[in-house]
């Protein structure tokens with residue numbers, strides 16, 4: 001029988017941030033466009049370094065020109081490897097705009113305006129920011145990966161008039177619906193797909209390992225689980241960014257790069273700010289600010305620790321491995337990439353290996369190759385809940401306001417042996 005204690009509700013606000021991210025890449029080449037027929041072609045490339053599935057592309061251009069209908073614009077997308085990746089091309093505009101000066105528009109499939117029929121009299125071509133339909137659909141790129149070289153080709157097919165490509169931008173929207181991951185005190189884990197599962201082994205575990213974080217700086221989070229009576233919980237968590245490590249344990253105790261109570265106002269985790277808030281004598285919150293509202297939040301309530309990500313995106317976690325599963329899909333993958341279905345086997349798979357970096361300052365039994373200690377029959381089930389110093393009745397009363405999550409709350413309160421936990425999750 002599987003142990004069925006529900007998540008430690010310390011993270012009462014376990015949010016699932018669904019993020020369809022939009023990113024903009026721009027170039028301002030101030031590139032001269034000579035007006036001399038076929039040899040009047042110029043091009044400018046932008047390298048998009050983020051990799052995600054594209055759900056929408058818009059292109060804005062700012063071109064100065066003395067006769068806009070001389071121009072043809074094409075957009076080419078070539079993957080990160082120019083020798084092997086297929087190339088897609090679409091035509092953005094072809095000889096539109098008549099004798100208008102300049103072309104300052106955003107090409108967007110969903111625009112209502114079109115440049116067909118645009119002229120110097122209706123002024124469609126140079127109203128800053130006007131959204132117009134491209135000649136061929138930008139949705140050609142939908143479903144492709146974003147990473148690679150995007151090139152704007154401009155051909156001026158008439159002599160006489162000339163111009164300048166001042167700037168242009170690619171506005172990319174990703175398709176992913178991503179939830180945040182979490183590991184809470186009991187411990188229960190919420191994968192990147194928002195699916196909960198339990199693992200009650202006692203050992204050090206790879207919560208997430210994301211070598212591509214920060215353009216190769218790397219981010220790893222390990223957790224250390226502990227069994228106590230019929231419960232198990234996360235007793236400490238260590239976050240490594242680059243060579244820097246923040247370790248958080250019971251009652252808000254912490255070490256930064258091995259130094260207890262390091263001054264977090266002046267010391268950083270790699271280049272990231274850590275904010276420590278002592279809520280009260282039992283509860284502490286550490287927030288690692290990753291920028292743009294993205295965070296890793298570690299909390300302690302007495303001796304129980306929880307970890308969650310906030311606003312996770314592919315920028316931080318693409319290609320990551322560990323207990324949170326495969327980023328984007330949340331599939332629970334083994335180290336060799338096979339799908340795993342048994343939570344016990346999956347948890348054991350992500351025990352920190354002998355060959356992996358040790359993020360915790362001190363080693364604690366068991367360490368690989370000794371396997372995680374799994375709960376025996378005496379920890380199996382709820383019958384030993386009676387050993388809690390908190391009665392079921394008292395827990396139920398304290399958790400009354402939790403609604404659907406009341407059962408979670410009751411077991412968490414009994415596990416922590418503290419009625420105040422019923423309030424801690426509600427902030």
Ligand SMILES: *[C@@H]1O[C@H](CO)[C@@H](O)[C@H](O)[C@H]1NC(C)=O
Pocket residue numbers: 334335336337338349
């Ligand atoms: C992949 O990993 C799983 C889980 O550890 C293991 O059962 C399986 O044998 C491995 N497969 C290969 C080909 O190594």
